[in-house]
Amino acid sequence: MRPLILALAFLVVPLALAQSSIERWGLFEAALDGPADGNPFTDVTLTATFTQAETKHDVTGFYDGSGTYRVRFMPEVSGEWRYVTHSNRHELDGKSGTFTAVAPSAANHGSVRVAHTFHFAYADGTPFRQIGTTCYAWIHQGDALEEATLKTLASSPFNKLRMCVFPKNYEWNKNDPVYYPFAGTPPTTWDFTRFNPEFFHHLEKRLAQLRDLGIEADLILFHPYDKGRWGFDRMDAASDDRYLRYVVARLAAFRNVWWSLANEFDFMKEKTESDWDRFFQIVQASDPYAHLRSIHNGSKIYNHTQPWVTHASIQNGAAVVDPERAVLYRDAYRKPIVFDEVKYEGNIPSRWGQLSAEELVFRFWNGLIAGTYVGHGETFLHPADDVLWWSKGGVFQGQSPARLAFLRQVMEDSPATGIDMIDKWQDERTAGKAGEYYLIYFGKDTPTNWPFALYKEGLKDGLVFQVEILDTWNMTVTAVPGTFVTKKRDAYVFEDAAKKTVALPGRPYLALRIRHVAEGTH
């Protein structure tokens, strides 16, 4: 764990020296002294070229205040790296060094990437089974609440967190933030050409803490919940672009960063769709590591077929009420689908924040069956003040996280290539990997019996399967005694050779897990 701690230390106590050793996918940082006069954010250019054998990356550095400049780098390949800086200021130009990228620690699998078209995996190939949650403005709540949020996350099933860079001005979120991203005076007197290093030190500390908890940070770069209070939702185009480049220069070396261009992008009436296209292209061009990129919608969905979108981030609660709805987005976008907002478990008056825990867990399971991924959020009114998890963090009041931990365990124990529907557009219950592994989810139905029957793909007579009954709400796994042996029934279906059935307890939220265990004797 030493390198991780080292990396974190740099964020808290910036050093003027660079590390000599960093783990693969760790955060290397070189600090340089340079000019503090004029406007270093705009006057000074700083890049660095990192090389190892035939691999070369050009990365952009940034001004961190007090005459200090930094260059960060995430080595994706182990071994010795060399770097040299380039600048329009001689103090920063031609500085060079070396460091070694060593084997990653056990919990470090690299950045998350798209895998098998519709799924995700870490850079080292380990599948990433997304169970996301949402605390939009958690980094703007002060240390006490922020530390409480981290503690809650540490014992939760969540491995991805949606969070905003900018503070939030919205119902239940009227408090001022501790830090502002730009130099100036709140509420609206900002110099958008000068960033506030303190703000970013704080953000980076939180990103590193999430990383060390194994949580991906789905970082929301713009959002409409400002409404002119600070004006970060209505900067001019040059300021938008400068902000994006600065954020990417600072944060791209964090392996757990995902770029979410916006929350409810279409509700930002000051921007056009071509602005969003441009923002994507800036982020794509600026990020040497090609972190995941998407954008979250209000009522109008962005065109996720655009080449700069890596996966579709979708708000639509209705889509995961039924796997046959959710799967349609896969066909349209041909990319991983993450339902980042499906309404929240809670009890607020707004219709988007009053799901039961059962309903939210049901939506996660529907998403899984569709071969897609779902996000959690919680909007219970707070007994004392406006601390709703969905925006500020804190502690859970709801009952879904425990069930999502059970779901995650099921996911971790499923095929590495991901869960896909077995007979898309025909059977809305069954997903898995044909011939090997099946999940059959009964949702709100309360069956007492299931005649063994599987769609023909990947099957032949005589394959032996074992069946388990999952109670997705009560979090139990019950093995069904004996085995089932396939035999062709008709043009579409194989049944058990002895027409065996599975007795079920007649409750809602049941699922079957069916695994191929052997060739049969038939």
Next chain:
Amino acid sequence: MRPLILALAFLVVPLALAQSSIERWGLFEAALDGPADGNPFTDVTLTATFTQAETKHDVTGFYDGSGTYRVRFMPEVSGEWRYVTHSNRHELDGKSGTFTAVAPSAANHGSVRVAHTFHFAYADGTPFRQIGTTCYAWIHQGDALEEATLKTLASSPFNKLRMCVFPKNYEWNKNDPVYYPFAGTPPTTWDFTRFNPEFFHHLEKRLAQLRDLGIEADLILFHPYDKGRWGFDRMDAASDDRYLRYVVARLAAFRNVWWSLANEFDFMKEKTESDWDRFFQIVQASDPYAHLRSIHNGSKIYNHTQPWVTHASIQNGAAVVDPERAVLYRDAYRKPIVFDEVKYEGNIPSRWGQLSAEELVFRFWNGLIAGTYVGHGETFLHPADDVLWWSKGGVFQGQSPARLAFLRQVMEDSPATGIDMIDKWQDERTAGKAGEYYLIYFGKDTPTNWPFALYKEGLKDGLVFQVEILDTWNMTVTAVPGTFVTKKRDAYVFEDAAKKTVALPGRPYLALRIRHVAEGTH
């Protein structure tokens, strides 16, 4: 009607002279004598420039056999048109003439275009309410059956027909066609550089007959149901491209043509997706009138966000089992959605051809509520031989067409801007135009009572509405006595000021039609 008859006459008895008068959106044709030696299909170039004031169109002519060349043109603007030909052969070069495009006859509204993003209208602005059907190989059945098909269509609700250019070799479709599109000897000895004018004369006669019945021809340019029997599904790229250009040169002047690049394009394993992209671009570039263009899928949907796609033509029966499924495609593609295959009313063993009439009509209504369009097909086993409507035409055995006529009447009587969901992703029953017109479809539910309640968009207190009960299966419209007056109930809904409800007969397939009739006195 005179100009229509004239146009048709040209197709049957080609003349060497051009018309002096043609109705707007009619088919102008100039015939020219030229060389018959060599290979006129490939050796001779022929184009013509049609001009009227500042409007100019360059169109491509074609060789029609026996030394005759033709240039066709559909005038989209009334008035006097001039044309002049260009050719690499002097006999065909520099020929000029004039004609007058006169006012269209009553049934001629021009070509169908996209309107209001998700809907269709004729060129003159008349809404086109798509009620499609499918007779894939009807033009390959011989005159007796083909005339019977036309007779059936003439008294049907269908205003669009999906039909293949090439003959079909598939279950229930093993008969040889009467005509082949290329010169050569069946089954597989073809000269793909020489077309068979007889084949095209026949096709054009049928297109003109459909036009005169008010039916759009959704012309399927390629399909996989050849399987090498004739080889039209596996021509080389040059032959594919030549074929497309010839078809477009001959047929683009028919105002009722839509280009469907393929049926189940992804089942044509000899083609790649970039082939389809190229085909689209050829058709787009060759067609002076920009007729509608789409492509129908098997299990993989084409990327309908491509700029050359005008609307999404989709096979997915599951998508119209529920309006909330169907509407998702609108969000993804931002174009009109036509579910051209949702399984068929019939009784064949295949699971795609055994819907009840009730189920097929239900799917049409779901499509309507989603703001999309649906296609019909019928696959009843034929008492004597293999005449299934879906492929060969003939007569209907099913019960859905009468109900689709009722549906079409409802559509014709709805707002010109089209039916859209009122509260997308929240309310799967209600569509229309906010504040003016609502359809609430109850599907398979059997309600006995409906408390008047409408989503807030477009409403305020005191608006007066009238309600009718539609029985979509029994084809009745029953006015509810009295009126309903809006009053705000909560953050989302307006109810009747006196909390009036509508009594319903407790049967499936009911709908309500609700129209704003006046400002109230509140």
